Amino acid sequence: MGNLIMPKQTAALDRFFYSLEIFYKAYQNNDPDVTNEDFKRQITNHFEDLRERNDGAKIVKQSEMTRYFGFAYHSYANNTTTITDRGIDFYLANKDSDTNKCMDLIIESLENDTFGRNNTAIKTSDSYIDPPKLLTKAVVDFDGISRKDLALLLYLTHDMELSYDDAGVELNRYRAKSDDISIIITPEKVNKYSDTKFASFLQNIGFLVQDDERKYRLSAYVERMYKDRIKNLNIYNEEPPVIKSSNPILFDDTSTDTKDTDCNANYKENVSKTVAYDIHSLTFKSQNERIPAANPEGKSNYRYPTDTRLAKTALMLSGYLCEFDASHKTFTGKNEEQFMEGHHLIPMTAQKDFDINLDRIENIVSLCPNCHSAIHYGNDTDRKKVLLKLYNERQEELSSVGLNISFNDLFNKYYQ
Incomplete structure (x- = not known):
């Protein structure tokens, strides 16, 4: 994934064009490499508001847009900036009020330059x-x-x-x-x-x-x-x-009339298509630990959004086995693994009662379709039997992320 950095200092045209003018005049004087100190001196003399700044790096970054779009090149080794051929053309086109030529040169930049990495305006970006x-x-x-x-x-x-x-x-x-x-x-x-x-x-x-x-x-x-x-x-x-x-369904537009929003055909189909996360990636960590979505206007039937890639990750971590009984066999799914279904042990309908995100792998269990259906449609005896075993095996893991609930509360509040 790398680190994505973008210019943050200024988009002001007066700073852009004056920076370009400094570099162009240096080129005209056959001394094209403008040092950071020389640039700071010239630009602070021109813009009064910059004189009160003590941050030299931010003053140098007044020229970052010239570098970002390839009109100037900055050498970090020598702390100098030099106008490029495209920068010369852009400066002259602007002096001649040739707006169309300026647009042509920006297109040239978009087609030929890189902006996520190897760009001298954003040294540390690596995307x-x-x-x-x-x-x-x-x-x-x-x-x-x-x-x-x-x-x-x-x-x-x-x-x-x-x-x-x-x-x-x-x-x-x-x-x-x-x-x-x-x-x-x-x-x-x-x-x-x-x-x-x-x-x-x-x-x-x-x-x-x-x-x-x-x-x-x-x-x-x-x-x-x-x-x-x-x-x-x-x-x-x-x-x-x-x-x-894949199709991650971050903004889930399916609907259901079951007790738990996990249990519907569209959800199962989405999970079967989704790619699991790399559990060592920052992307996985940020999604698994994200802040729960707000419930607009406190709607009682609000469906909290889920990331089906997390469900797929939970299934992968389970080895595509039923966590109630690993001996339960199903069939080979489209991903060439034994078909299993993800279930939020503390249902997503309970999110309103928790500050911590419930759509996380610690709360998602892998179940065969039979056990999953038993939780939703079985009698109280069968439902309790499945849920109690899952709860006992997950209680410590749930507590480790701050999800504390007794089995009686879990069953009586959310499964009755």
Whole structure:
């Protein structure tokens, strides 16, 4: 997955163009390598508000957008920045008020540069995802993109490691179901992926515009000239070793009339298609330990969203055996493993009573269809028999993550 870093300092055009002017004049004077100290001196002399800043690194980053889009190159070894050929062309086009030429050069940057790694504006970034390419391509593919949409796409493609197409499926579900992006993304991630200075820069420069719904769209010239080329952009700077091309159903749009929302045909089918998490990955940890989704307006029938990849992970960890009786045999599923079903021991309907996320592997047990059906449809004797064994085997694990409940409360509150 790597570390995805994006420019955070400024999208202001006055800082961008003055930085480019500093680098261009150095090039004209046959001394193209501008040191950090020289850059700080010139830019603080020009912008009064920068003179009071004591953070030299942030002052140097006033030029980060010139470097991010390949108009300048920064050498960390020498602490110098040099204008590139594209930067020279961009500076001269802007001086001539040739806006179309400037847009042409940004397209050149999108098609030829990398933004998730090997970019001198963001030294520590090491991601397969190129955010500006993702944004502009998604603007075309999904009829405009809001900041929340972009944050979700960045999270799904980078953190969740979903393919671009599957991330698009989830985006459409999100748009149809909820305005609350925190359903699957922590506030920290929302802040990180919503603070996209590069998107503001592309809008400020005239490459993108925002409509009345605050969605980014291509400007008229860019759409007329480059829509097809943008549609064909590759959001990856290098092919990832593994892309999850399953259907994760993060925004579950199925419905059920059973006591536990796990037990329905659509859910079972979704689980059978889903790829398990790598339990050592940060993606797994963040999903397993995520903050429970809020219940809008305290609805009594609210269905808390679940991540079926966690259910698949629980089945994998069980060895695809029934946790009530490992000798129970079923049939070979589509994943070429013995078919089992995931069940939340403390049902998701109980989430309103817990601050800790119930959709986690500590609370998901693997059951054969017969035992799973016994829990939902059996008489009290058979249901208690299955549940008590599962509870006794999971009680310590549940307590270790703060899920404390007695068996009597579990059965009487949630299984009657």
